[in-house]
Structures are given as structure tokens and as C-alpha cells.
Amino acid sequence: MASRKTAFVWHRIGLLLLTLCCAALTVSAINPYAAEGPLIIAHRGASGYAPENTMAAFELAERLGADFIELDVRMSKDGELVVIHDKSVDRTTNKTGFVHDYTLRELQKMDAGSYFHADYAEETIVSLEEVMDRFYGRIGLLIEIKDPPLYPGIEKKLAAVVLRYKLLQAITGIGRSGSFQGIEGIEGRADIFIQSFDFKSTRRIHALLPDIPVAVLIHADRHLLDYLI
Template sequence: MYYSIIIILFILLTIASLTRKSKKEDREVLIIAHRGASGYAPENTIAAFDEALRLGADFIELDVQLSKDGEIVVIHDLTVDRTTNGKGEVRDYTFSELQKLDAGSWFHPKFRGEKIQSLDAVLDRYKGRTGFFIELKNPALYPGIEEKLAETLKRHNLHKDGDVVIQAFEKASIKRCKAILPEIQTGVLIKFTVKGISNEQLLKLSEFTDFINPNKQLVNKRLVKRVHHYGMKIAPYTAKDRASVQFLLHAGVDGIVTDYPDYIVKN
């Protein structure tokens, strides 16, 4: 009788353990490749995006601005200085001029010839293969960029599904995007501040956004729970080492923006 009870208890504990493990493993964490797999290839280029897909990213994160002639182009900085062999502000170049720049050699000579891409070209190449976190960079400098982005997404039939998240640090820009495309997912990026993020801020943000994407230094389990309480998801930026990835996974985030997609191993 005694041994039977022990065996039953052992079985029950084993089942409970497996159930807990299953629940943990079933939780999907989005792998969001920061400017592509930018730890391995020059950011915001085809090489980085291709590598991100090879490494299993669920989304590629990319930055958009407008060229002089109104093309939506994929580049992070206000100027072309850091990531190309050119000089000057992005908005002072036509798209044709931007495409003549070398956007790969700065990272490594083997990437010589990588080009600044149009958003159209990126969507054409990767639609149906991965999702997109599209960040509006410096939107105040580009009046009407929200409308142009909406038109582009509509052309590619990406304005209604869950494959796109439009994000920015500027809340006004995200509000405009949501007004133009009510069904699109949006995200607000939040810089680090010692004050953190208040419940009042979260309540206001929940009125027009779906994701809160803060600097990873702001994240802890309590913040994740509060974000979820207000009906939003959280995808912090930017994990550049395995320790940061593990910390964010333990905190229970919904997605992780990382230069190294292979650092996030799904069960």
C-alpha cells in the first residue's frame, strides 16, 4: 500500500512537471532581426535580411525614410555617412543616387556592392517569407510619409494581416498610421529613462498601439505584466548578447529585437 501511494505521487508529480514544461515551451517568442541579422552582415541590406531568414527570424526589423524624389528607402541614419561610402543627408539624394552608393564595404569587404534598398523591393522579395517591423525614422522631417507607407503596404496587400508592425519613437506618427490603417499593428518605441514607464503612460498608449517596444534596460517581469494588463505586447530592443536574450525570455516578453537571431532558440 505504501509503495503504491509513492508510485501514484511520483506519477502525479511527473505529469505536473511535464505540463509546466509544455506550457513554457508552447509560448511563442517572436524573433525580430534588428536591421536584419546585423551582427553578421551590414544592416538594412539584402545580405542582412537573407541571413535573418536563414537563421529563423519571424520578422525583419528595418528603418525607412524618404529620398529627395519621394521614394521610401531602407536606411537607419539621417545621413549616409556611417553605412555607405557617401556623405550627406538621405533626403538630399534621389533614389537613383542612393543606389549608386556602396552600403556593404563599411562592414566587411566581402559585402562590397550591397545597395540601399527601396521598401518596395524589400517587400517584393520577402513578402510571405517573413514579417516586417517597419520603423519610421525621423518622420517629422518627411511630411506625408505615413500616407506613403500606407499606400505601399496596400499595393503589397500587407495592410490588413499580422505580418506588419509599424513602429516609431514619435507617438504622433503612430497615431496617424493607426488612423490611416486601423487594422495595421503598431508599436511605440521607448527610450531608457530612470523614471521607467508609468501606468498612466501605458493606458494612454493602449488607445492607439499594439506593441510597447522599450529599451531592454527598462524591462523586468513587472513591466511585462503591466503591458499585458493593458492589452498590449512587448518586444524590447536590442539584445546583442546571449545573457540579455535569456533575461528577456525569463521576463516573459512577447518578442526580442536582436542583431543575432540565432541567439534565440525556440523549443
């Protein structure tokens, strides 16, 4: 009698363990962005060694073996997407004023490297398309939309650029070979992520690009946890 009861208990324990294992395998299988080990994301490029959000910083990040480069996008006076963190050019260039008060051509003429070191005096503010031309398919891109209320329509602009390069990849196969592996996704490899502190902006970009992973950033000073829940 005791042996039969012991066998029954072990049988139930075995079923429980089997159920837990199946659940774990299922979660792992349906996780669309599971990666092997931690990702190395270069914040504004290799910004500790080169001026942030410049080609020099992005190129160095790639050489150092980063999985993704993180970059910030805003919109110029003439509606072009430009890569810069601050809403003004004061901190990182030799000019002053707001990004949206300058055209792309004017922004590209600014010195965006000397503030970091004289060796980088030739670095300039770059457009998102310049970054995409150089790095798309070679390294992952984590794109942050900065202060979207300042730039009406920025999500549509960004979606158009991303879709254009996705189409180019589908036609030419760019990024499908070589060392860049991306993150396994539902329909291939996730090579672009988009994020923002603005909830409405992330909803808009998700509606425009439903197959692109989107992240909502939160900050204790801006977002109440009970609101998020």
C-alpha cells in the same frame, strides 16, 4: 455543521478558481497577436553577420530562421521610401550627406556594404518596395518610421505601399502557404508591424492602417513616464 461549512468554503473556492480560469481563457482568446513562444526578430536584418538594412542581412535572417526582420524607413529627395537607419549616409556608405538630399537612384548607387566587410561591396541602399517584393509573405516585417518630422507625408507613402501589397496578397494568395505563419490576428495573420518613437506619427499611421499593429517606442531620455500615463 462543520462539514456543511467546509463544503460551503470549498464551493466558494471552486467558483473562484472557475472564474479565474474563464478570465484567463477570455484574455487569451481576445489577444489578437498571441504567438506560440517568443518571436525572433532580426534587428536591421542579421546585422551582426552582414551590413545592416541590406538585402544580404535580410536574406541571412530568413535563412537563420527569424520570424520577423526589423527595418528602418526614411524618405529620399524624390519622395521614395528607402531602408536606412541614420538620417545621414555617412556611417554605412561610401558617401556623405543627409538621406533626404539624395534621390532614390543616387542612394541605390552607393556602396552600403564595404564599411562592414569588403565581401559586401556590392550591397546598396534599397527601397522599401524592393524589400516588400522579395520578402512580403515569406517572413514578417517590422517597419520603423525614422524621424517622421523630417519627411512630411511619410505615413501616407508607407500606408500606400502596405495596402498595395495587402491587396496583392488578397488577389494572389501570396504568403498563405509555405512555412511562414505570422502571428494570429483579428482578421488573419499579422505579417506587418509598424513602429516609431514619434507619437504623432504612430497615431497617423494607425488612422491610415487601422488593421495593422502599431507600436509606440519609448526612450528614457526622450519620454517622461508620467506623460505616457
